[in-house]
Amino acid sequence: MKTYGALSLEEDGSVWLIQGLAPHVAIRLKHIFPKISKTQTDLFRFPNENSVCADLDWFITRYPLAISDKDRRALTKRRKKYELNQAELEEILRPEFKPLIFAGLREGCTIRHYQAQAIELAYRTKCLLLGDDVGLGKTYTAAGMMLMPGCLPCIVVVEPHLQEQWKVKLEGHTNLRVHCVEGTKPYDLPDADVYIQKYSCLAGWIDTFHDGFFKLAVWDEIQSLRRGTDSEKGKASEVLARNSTWLLGLSATPIHNYGIEAFNILNLLSPGVLGTREEFLREWGADDKQIKDPVALGSYLREKNIFLRRLKSDVGQQLPVVDTIIEDVAHDAKALRSIEEFARALAMRYEHGSFTEKGQAGRELDMLVRQATGVSKAHFIAQYAKIFLESGTPIIMAGWHRAVYDIWLRELAEYKPAMYTGSENPKQKIEQKRRFMDGETNCLIMSLHSGAGLDDLQLRCSTVLHGELDWSPKIHEQLTGRLDREGQTQPVLSIYLIGKDGSDPPIVELLGLKASQAAGIVDPGRVFEATQSDNSRVRLLVDLYRQNTKAAA
Structure with a gap:
């Protein structure tokens, strides 16, 4: 049989060696084993591991290599161990697996x-x-x-x-x-x-x-x-x-x-x-x-x-599809205009500064514009939240900046919001969660980055208002996931309140790119259906709020 090189196991049994490969076979070897440097030639070394041996065994069926009978038996033994192990792991994930x-x-x-x-x-x-x-x-x-x-x-x-x-x-x-x-x-x-x-x-x-x-x-x-x-x-x-x-x-x-x-x-x-x-x-x-x-x-x-x-x-825990709604909200243009001059200066520094200056300017610009965007729409988001609170609906308000929280706290003071943000220590967070879960308040203001792993909120709430946006889509998905889980008895409503100016438009655009990266890795082959947006629940609450307002007048 024609051979294209030689395969041998070192005396200590730890490494396989391939040498004397024809050039075109060496190219194929590098494609199959991407860890090999593209510039490496003549001698190739591989650890004597089950998975590597399985690949080597397959490779030499396509490109036969000279190998001793002893080394061939060692290679085959490793390959069979790999196949057996893979079969056993696959059995674990089968429905008939006995735990x-x-x-x-x-x-x-x-x-x-x-x-x-x-x-x-x-x-x-x-x-x-x-x-x-x-x-x-x-x-x-x-x-x-x-x-x-x-x-x-x-x-x-x-x-x-x-x-x-x-x-x-x-x-x-x-x-x-x-x-x-x-x-x-x-x-x-x-x-x-x-x-x-x-x-x-x-x-x-x-x-x-x-x-x-x-x-x-x-x-x-x-x-x-x-x-x-x-x-x-x-x-x-x-x-x-x-x-x-x-x-x-x-x-x-x-x-x-x-x-x-x-x-x-x-x-x-x-x-x-x-x-x-x-x-x-x-x-x-x-x-x-x-x-x-x-x-x-x-x-x-x-x-x-x-x-x-x-x-x-x-x-077998299929829940109703999360109802995701994108709402445009008004904003205070003055809040954004007040930072325009400084923002332009940071942008110029980012464009023309040194490497260090670019990094610093970029971070400052991000913090400046995102906070100003949050502040510019904070009042209007609080008014939007009142629609739910007036009807007695528990809600989570997700934000990021303290200045935004302060506006929400002031505007919603009568509802005595609970706070679960970066400002509270662990004991305070436990108490604030208790207030919300026990019904002492229907409003929980939560930092976008503080909700990871927090359990049981689905037993109390089914509505989340995303008042500020994070650059990562998974931050928002994770927060919504606190409500969309076993024990939830109501359809989950996830509302993104978007301003037309400031940082919201570019973040919304970038979230789509990042989401596609994460989705492909985490859920390959999964067909993502567009979430259905049905404003009927919101419209009913709006009508109820109007009636309550007229009655009070």
Whole structure:
């Protein structure tokens, strides 16, 4: 048989070598194995891993290589192990999968079938990004993972306002002993099964992660690490990951902006699954941020069993389609005119300044225009909110800037709004949530970035007003998802209140681009139907409000 080169296994059994390839075969090899440098010639090295051996075995059927009988048996053995492992992982996700009986659950508590599938997959692969839709119980999936053999002690990394919520849920669902880690300065931890740590305090504990004490590491809302090791919490998470046995990332919205974030998150959970950053950009990138084929990347991640996502419809929890309404609202042109001169100066500095000046000017311009846009329409949004509040409808008002909140608080003072923003500490947030949930107020003003992971709002509310816009569509989707989940008894109404000037128009345009990047990776092959906009509910409330106003007059 004609051969195109030679394949051999090094004596220590760790590396496969290919050498003497014909030029055209070397080109094909580089296409199939994108981690190989395009400039590499003569000698090619591959780790002796099951998945690599499966690819090599396939390659030599197309381009035969000289190989000894001993090495051929070693290659075949690895390939069969890979195929067996893949078949077993595929069986886990089949409907007839028989889950384990979980010991350590409190009486009356269960792990659902689809949650048990994710647990088994994560346990077998040792690393998983779980992107299940909001409301499908990723917290309980993580709890079940903690009950698997060898997974304790466990550390859970959460946003600050979710630490107590995780503790309550774990203690209410399992018999695990839970400790909330406080502060950035390490101390002797009490004996416990699960330690809940805040992202904001993680960096201070980085030196304690080297000893491998934690067997399972869980990152809730792992999109917080989308900047990778450019952030201190990212650096600490990398040390934690490299010294833990099992890794589990949780987020219904793992891609908030551009597809490049997929690399930062997945490289933490499974180093090398996407190659180096340069290899990833060369193979998948359209530029340094965007992915040229998000659907293909999403499919690849599923094939590698590193990413698992189920929608509500996949597990029999189909809810009515969220009714998304885009409303144009009036604005105070003076608020925008007052910043025009300064904004123009920042724009000029951004256009003609140095690299450092451009970055600073861009950030200042973004903050300036977005705040001015929010302030310009804040009064009119408050009036819009009164339509719902006058009818007794509970609402969430989503914003970002303190100046906007102040206007809303002043205009809606009679309704005594609850505040769940960046200004409240965790205990204050718990109290403000209680006020809203107990019906002491029908208005919850929430920061766009404070609602991640917050549970139970669907039991009280079905309407959210997006008063300010974020550059990331997933921020808004995540907030709406707090209401669109199991336990919701009403159709969810998600209203975007858009101004015709300021930062709203460009953000709206860019959100479409970012949404397409995230959707392709997270939901490849999914057909996205246009959400139906039906203003009938709003019109009824408007009519009721007019009647109440006339009666009062």
